[in-house]
Amino acid sequence: MEVVRDFLRDYPAVEGTIRERIEGFRRIWMNRDLESMLKELVFCLLTPQSKARTCWNAVERLEDRGLLTDGRYGEVLDAIPDVRFKYTKAKRIIMAGERFIERGEFILPGELEAFTDPFEAREFLVSEVNGFGYKEASHFLRNIGLGEDLAILDRHILRNLLRAGAISGLPNSLTGRRYRDIEVRMGDVSRSMNIPLSHLDLLLWFRETGDVFK
Template sequence: MIPAREEIEQAKKEVEKYVKQRIKEFKNLKEKNLTTFDFRPFVDIQPYQADILSEASFCILTANSSAVMGIKIQKEVGIEGFKKYPFEKLFEVIRKKGHRFAAQRAERIIKLRDKEDFLIEISREDDGKKAREKLVKEIYGYGYKEASHFLRNIGFDDVAIIDRHISRFLFEKGLVKPRKTITKKVYLECEEALEKISADLGLTQAELDLYIFYIKTGKVLK
């Protein structure tokens, strides 16, 4: 029996309906380039719409930050804001929310606008791992984690998001050796461990990530 089974099965009992809801929201982005996110009761914020460019921007915002902060900024900027806000306005929104790297993130989001068609093309692919390689090569500010995060959030089921919550969970369970930094080699090692858990529990990588995030934070976000 895998060390994480009992915790994940308990998490499934507690929040399965929210995980299914989130997966449906992600699939809408892949299929329609539009979704409505509702993070209640985990975050006290009203539902809002996002498209693929908005979601790619969200994944830039959450790097070295938090999902909650990214959600709040994404809602305030809105779909049109990510497409049209000048640097100064975008910077000010991000800064007011308390982001430590407001100028850098605003710059990266503005660069991202030129890649909107590419991002939509990526959303139509079937293989998440191949799509990830293209994103890392093409998108400024995207490493494996950011690319995987974006793909999961637009409906891909076959890539893992190795952030501090997931890596710590794997370390604590003895599924991978503790590392100070997440290199590409370590990332893929962690992803392989998660694939084994997914297969054992009959979950997709996307579902498993949401359950582990819930175990570590008490929230089902994205």
């Protein structure tokens, strides 16, 4: 299929950048970098229907103001003015802090250590983090070095999977079962091209945005 040939054509140009990005994610978990993990959690709470770089700028603003571990609702809201649905997302950041920050320490990584299976870790996050569906949980795990076998099925990825014939249409919503089904299909595409799933995600993101980011 022509679009698959396009994927294979584009991959060599960004493969090195993608490998560097994935290695950076791996180091976060290997080094137990709690600060980076907390930033990634907040980032993934902000990203739904918002631009990734806008969200990351908001995360850095929160960090600069000392609000990642000890922010009040109004302060958090003031730090994320450009993020869509900022009122809801500010509440979710506060709720995440109430659940996963104890005496100023981010405890979620310790809870994730109980899981050897990233798919089980994802189920835990979906149930425990207000604002996390399968996409957001997968995104967070990938970004902290634990989710290279998980698909991050945002609209950019789904459009490319449709073009590749992996899915027959764009779903209006994704139940857990439907998400896992499409994830398997994306894995099939990945193996057929001999491109790791985590690389394919960033490649498709690059094709849509011209950027290899998060």
